[in-house]
Amino acid sequence: MGQKDGFLLYKRALPKxxxxxxxxxxxxxxxxxxxxxKINEQAARCMDCGVPFCxxxxxxGNFIPEFNDAVYQKDWKLAYQILSSTNNxxxxxxxxCPAPCEGSCVLGLNNDPVSxxxxxxxxxxxxxxxxxxKPTVVAHRTGKxxxxxxxxxxxxxxxxxxxxxxxxxxxFEKSDEVGGLLRYGIPDFKLSKDVVVRRVKLMEHExxxxxxxxxxxxxxxxxxxxxxxxxVVLTIGSTVPRDLPIKGxxxxxxxxxxxxxxxxxxRVSKKYxxxxxxxxxxxxxxxxxxxxxxxxxxxxxxxxxxxxxxxxIELLNKPGTTRGTQNPWPExxxxxxxxxxxxxxxxxxxxxxTKAFLGDGKGNLRAIETVHIDWELTKANGxxxxxxxxxxxxxxxxxxxxxxxxxxxxxxxxxEEAGLELDARGNIKAESYQTKxxxxxxxxxxxxxxxxxxxxxxxGREAAKKVDEFLVERTxxxxxxxxxxxxxxx
Ligand SMILES: Cc1cc2nc3c(=O)[nH]c(=O)nc-3n(C[C@H](O)[C@H](O)[C@H](O)COP(=O)(O)OP(=O)(O)OC[C@H]3O[C@@H](n4cnc5c(N)ncnc54)[C@H](O)[C@@H]3O)c2cc1C
Ligand code: SF4
Numbered sequence: 001m002g003q004k005d006g007f008l009l010y011k012r013a014l015p016k017x018x019x020x021x022x023x024x025x026x027x028x029x030x031x032x033x034x035x036x037x038k039i040n041e042q043a044a045r046c047m048d049c050g051v052p053f054c055x056x057x058x059x060x061g062n063f064i065p066e067f068n069d070a071v072y073q074k075d076w077k078l079a080y081q082i083l084s085s086t087n088n089x090x091x092x093x094x095x096x097c098p099a100p101c102e103g104s105c106v107l108g109l110n111n112d113p114v115s116x117x118x119x120x121x122x123x124x125x126x127x128x129x130x131x132x133x134k135p136t137v138v139a140h141r142t143g144k145x146x147x148x149x150x151x152x153x154x155x156x157x158x159x160x161x162x163x164x165x166x167x168x169x170x171x172f173e174k175s176d177e178v179g180g181l182l183r184y185g186i187p188d189f190k191l192s193k194d195v196v197v198r199r200v201k202l203m204e205h206e207x208x209x210x211x212x213x214x215x216x217x218x219x220x221x222x223x224x225x226x227x228x229x230x231x232v233v234l235t236i237g238s239t240v241p242r243d244l245p246i247k248g249x250x251x252x253x254x255x256x257x258x259x260x261x262x263x264x265x266x267r268v269s270k271k272y273x274x275x276x277x278x279x280x281x282x283x284x285x286x287x288x289x290x291x292x293x294x295x296x297x298x299x300x301x302x303x304x305x306x307x308x309x310x311x312x313i314e315l316l317n318k319p320g321t322t323r324g325t326q327n328p329w330p331e332x333x334x335x336x337x338x339x340x341x342x343x344x345x346x347x348x349x350x351x352x353x354t355k356a357f358l359g360d361g362k363g364n365l366r367a368i369e370t371v372h373i374d375w376e377l378t379k380a381n382g383x384x385x386x387x388x389x390x391x392x393x394x395x396x397x398x399x400x401x402x403x404x405x406x407x408x409x410x411x412x413x414x415x416e417e418a419g420l421e422l423d424a425r426g427n428i429k430a431e432s433y434q435t436k437x438x439x440x441x442x443x444x445x446x447x448x449x450x451x452x453x454x455x456x457x458x459x460g461r462e463a464a465k466k467v468d469e470f471l472v473e474r475t476x477x478x479x480x481x482x483x484x485x486x487x488x489x490x
Pocket of ligand 2: 099
C-alpha cells in the first residue's frame with residue numbers, strides 16, 4: 001500500500017470535462033486528463049482494504065488495490081500489467097463502465113469512493129502512449145479453429161483469449177465494421193471509434209481474422225461453420241428492442257432508439273447512413289421513453305443535433321440520491337444517476353406511462369398522451385399499474401425515441417438450424433457457456449440478456465476458457481490458470 005493516510009488527505013476528484021455548451025457543438029470525446037500529481041493523489045486514496053470488496057464488485061475481478069498502488073508508486077508499466085491480466089480492453093471499460101467496483105469500494109461507506117474507472121483509463125492510455133501495448137506473437141499454435149459470431153465486446157474478448165491460447169480464430173460480423181454496440185450503438189462522445197479500431201488492429205496483428213458484412217444464418221449457415229471449425233461461439237448480442245405497441249405506434253416520428261443512434265454513429269464516421277429515412281431532430285421537440293444508458297445517449301445525440309426541447313420520461317419512480325435500506329453497501333447503488341448527457345440539458349420526468357402516440361391527421365406525430373403512475377398503490381395491487389386520476393396530459397413532440405431496452409437476441413436463423421434451446425426470456429440457453437450442441441458456445445448479451453460492456457468482456461473470457469478446455473480435450477485450460485495471475489505472461 002502506498003500512502004496510508006491518502007484517503008484522509010485527498011478528496012475524490014475527476015478531470016474536468018469540456019463545458020456542456022462547448023461539447024455539444026461536436027460529437028467527439030470531451031474529457032480531459034489529470035497530470036501525474038493529481039492521478040497519484042487519487043490512487044493514494046485507495047486504502048488497500050483487508051477484504052477489497054471492489055474485486056467482487058468488478059465482474060472481471062480486476063486487481064484494483066494492486067494497480068492503484070502501482071500508480072501511486074509511479075510504476076505505470078506494472079499498473080498496466082496488473083490491469084491487463086484480467087481485462088482485455090480497459091480502454092473501453094475505463095471510458096464507459098458504470099463502475100460497479102466504485103459502488104462496492106469500502107471508502108464509499110462514509111466517503112466518496114476511489115475514482116477507479118478514471119485511474120483505469122489513465123493506466124491504459126499511458127500504456128498505449130509509451131508503446132507497451134504491442135502485438136504479441138502467439139508462441140504455439142494448436143491447429144484448432146474457432147469461429148466467433150458477432151464482434152461486440154463479448155466476441156472480441158472471446159477471440160482475444162482463444163487466440164492467446166493458440167487457437168486460430170475467425171470472427172464473423174454482419175455489420176460493415178467490427179465492435180458491436182461499441183461501434184454503432186454507443187455514441188462517439190462516450191467512446192471514440194478510433195479507440196475501437198486501435199484494438200481491432202492489434203488483434204489482427206496478433207492473428208485474429210475479422211470478416212465483416214457476413215450474417216451467419218443467412219450468408220453462411222451455422223451448419224457450414226460447424227463443419228469447418230472445431231468450435232463456434234455465438235456472441236450475437238441482444239438486439240431485439242422492446243416495443244411500445246400502443247395507439248399511434250406507426251406514426252412518422254416514433255422510432256426505436258437504435259435507429260437514431262446508429263444513423264448518427266454512421267454520420268459521424270462519414271459513412272452511408274442506410275436506406276431508411278433520415279432522422280434529424282434540429283429545432284424539434286423530442287421525447288425519449290426510457291431512463292437507461294440508451295435513453296441518455298439519445299439525449300446527448302439530440303442535443304448535438306440542436307433539438308429544441310428534450311424530455312425524458314421513465315415509468316418507474318425517481319430514485320433517491322442515497323441508498324435505501326433495501327439496497328445496502330456493497331450492492332450496486334440504485335440511486336439517481338445524472339449522466340453527462342443529462343448535464344447537457346433535458347427535462348426528466350418519472351412515474352409516467354405513455355398511453356398513446358397522437359398524430360396530426362397527416363400521419364405525423366404531434367404529441368404523446370401520458371398519465372402518472374402511483375407505485376405504492378401499484379405494489380399493493382400486485383403489480384398491476386394504478387394510474388392517478390386527473391394526471392392525464394399531452395406532451396407535444398415531433399420525435400419519440402423508444403429506449404426501453406432489448407428483449408432478447410435475434411435467433412430466428414441460428415437457433416433453429418443449430419437446434420439450440422432458448423431460455424424463458426428468449427436468450428440462448430447455455431448455463432456454462434456451452435449449449436446442448438457441444439460444439440456451440442454462447443457469451444455476452446445473447447446469453448445473459450441485455451447487460452454491460454464489462455459483463456460482455458467477462459462472459460467472453462469465461463466462454464473462451466470453456467472452449468479451450470473443450471478443444472484441448474479437457475486436459476485443463478491454459479486460460480484458467482492465467483486468469484488468476486496478475487503478472488501478464490502472454
Ligand atoms: C445505446 C447503448 C448504450 C450503451 N451504453 C453502455 C455503457 O455506457 N456502458 C456499458 O457498460 N454498456 C452500455 N451498453 C450495453 C453494452 O453495449 C452491451 O451490453 C454490450 O455491447 C454487449 O456486448 P455483446 O458483445 O454481447 O453484444 P453486442 O455489442 O450487441 O455485439 C453483437 C454483435 O453481433 C453481431 N451479430 C448479430 N447477429 C449476427 C449474425 N447472425 N452474424 C454475424 N454477426 C451477428 C451484431 O451485428 C453485433 O455487432 C449500451 C447499449 C446500448 C444499446
Ligand atoms: S471494469 Fe468497470 S467494474 Fe471493473 S474495475 Fe474497471 S470500472 Fe470498475
